[in-house]
Amino acid sequence: MTVSPVTRHRGVAILALIGLFVSVYLLLYHLGYYGILRCGTGSCDVVQSSKYADFLGIPVPAWGAAWYLAMLVLGLMLAAGRSETSGPGKLAAVAATGGLAFSIYLTAVELFVIHAICRWCVVSASLTVGIFLLVSPWRLLRRGPPESLESLAVE
Amino acid sequence: MANSKKSKHRAGKNQPSRSAARSGSSGGKGFYLLLAGLVVAGAAALVLARDTGGGDAPVLAPLSVAETTAPASADAGVAIGPPDAPVTIAEFADFLCPYCRTFNSVVGKALRRDFAGPDGPVRWINYDFPLHQTSWAPALAARCAEQQGRYWQMHDLLYAMSDDWNREANPNGKFVEIAETAGVDKDAFRTCLENRSGLQEIGAARRYGESLGVNSTPSLFINGRSIPATREFFSYAGLEKLIQQELAAATTGSE
Numbered sequence: 102m103t104v105s106p107v108t109r110h111r112g113v114a115i116l117a118l119i120g121l122f123v124s125v126y127l128l129l130y131h132l133g134y135y136g137i138l139r140c141g142t143g144s145c146d147v148v149q150s151s152k153y154a155d156f157l158g159i160p161v162p163a164w165g166a167a168w169y170l171a172m173l174v175l176g177l178m179l180a181a182g183r184s185e186t187s188g189p190g191k192l193a194a195v196a197a198t199g200g201l202a203f204s205i206y207l208t209a210v211e212l213f214v215i216h217a218i219c220r221w222c223v224v225s226a227s228l229t230v231g232i233f234l235l236v237s238p239w240r241l242l243r244r245g246p247p248e249s250l251e252s253l254a255v256e
Numbered sequence: 257m258a259n260s261k262k263s264k265h266r267a268g269k270n271q272p273s274r275s276a277a278r279s280g281s282s283g284g285k286g287f288y289l290l291l292a293g294l295v296v297a298g299a300a301a302l303v304l305a306r307d308t309g310g311g312d313a314p315v316l317a318p319l320s321v322a323e324t325t326a327p328a329s330a331d332a333g334v335a336i337g338p339p340d341a342p343v344t345i346a347e348f349a350d351f352l353c354p355y356c357r358t359f360n361s362v363v364g365k366a367l368r369r370d371f372a373g374p375d376g377p378v379r380w381i382n383y384d385f386p387l388h389q390t391s392w393a394p395a396l397a398a399r400c401a402e403q404q405g406r407y408w409q410m411h412d413l414l415y416a417m418s419d420d421w422n423r424e425a426n427p428n429g430k431f432v433e434i435a436e437t438a439g440v441d442k443d444a445f446r447t448c449l450e451n452r453s454g455l456q457e458i459g460a461a462r463r464y465g466e467s468l469g470v471n472s473t474p475s476l477f478i479n480g481r482s483i484p485a486t487r488e489f490f491s492y493a494g495l496e497k498l499i500q501q502e503l504a505a506a507t508t509g510s511e
Binding site for chain 2: 111114115118119121122125126129131180
């Protein structure tokens with residue numbers, strides 16, 4: 102089953118919007134807006150209060166919110182018809198790959214360093230994987246010859 | 257040039273052209289409606305997830321130990337019982353930890369009453385070990401009560417009444433009420449919550465626990481030795497037995 106690029110990029114926008122709300126929720130908790138995290142099962146507070154809750158001096162949820170916002174904008178641009186080989190398309194591919202790598206790092210820290218899993222982090226990691234699969238950066242790598250060469254093709 | 261344009265069009269044949277995106281306008285409308293619905297639902301969830309409360313009490317944002325600078329200190333605990341008691345029990349606890357609450361109400365309180373009185377054989381030292389960012393607020397409230405000599409009353413009430421405050425966005429409003437119940441002067445207590453001077457002591461206590469290898473709560477030490485966190489020891493009978501053993505060893509040692 103092939104999924105059209107428009108559908109894939111609409112999916113990116115929807116997942117990014119959900120992720121944006123999750124990140125904003127965690128960021129507001131970090132800033133003291135909420136008393137206690139609604140975590141259900143899991144150890145959200147342990148993860149959120151660890152030293153890994155900040156990255157380069159900025160709270161991880163703030164990075165997440167910025168990333169999801171960027172993916173939302175890029176997803177909407179691509180869903181509106183921008184080519185995957187255009188600037189936004191390439192940027193989306195790079196950002197999706199970077200986001201997945203960062204998500205793998207954070208999950209590894211939870212599992213092997215902090216030994217605590219936060220349900221919201223699992224949700225965010227799943228959304229990141231979903232966005233990566235929908236953006237499908239590998240499609241850029243297996244494209245045909247560049248346009249400059251293709252323009253020489255004889256009709 | 258024309259050829260180039262044509263080729264460009266071909267090169268993009270697998271791409272969603274603008275007309276293709278427009279052609280799915282009925283799906284597009286549904287998509288944007290779905291996005292708008294998500295925005296409304298998400299914003300509502302963010303607002304509703306917030307508990308209210310706290311009134312005009314000063315707010316303490318969630319903290320981590322990194323935000324304090326005081327080094328680890330064995331003097332950062334709050335003690336009850338004679339300074340020269342032969343047995344010292346150190347407890348590392350977190351007011352938001354459910355097991356600490358159970359331990360305190362079932363075991364700790366009774367042991368302190370029976371063994372850590374003015375002439376008792378035990379000196380019980382409580383060290384804050386805030387595991388969560390939101391655990392600093394109740395720890396600070398207890399320290400503020402300590403400034404008025406009402407630490408243990410506040411300590412026990414904070415545990416007993418934790419259902420009243422542990423889901424509040426700003427529990428300090430409840431802490432003021434609890435402090436009043438504990439016999440603390442309300443205005444001085446509020447001032448203490450505002451100036452937050454107790455946070456450094458809490459940070460020093462937590463770092464002291466870390467230096468001893470504490471990584472969970474409650475953690476207990478008897479005369480400097482860690483007590484295994486099992487039911488056998490974390491019970492009134494189990495700890496009483498350990499206290500008796502320490503007393504016997506102290507008596508034998510002094511003979």
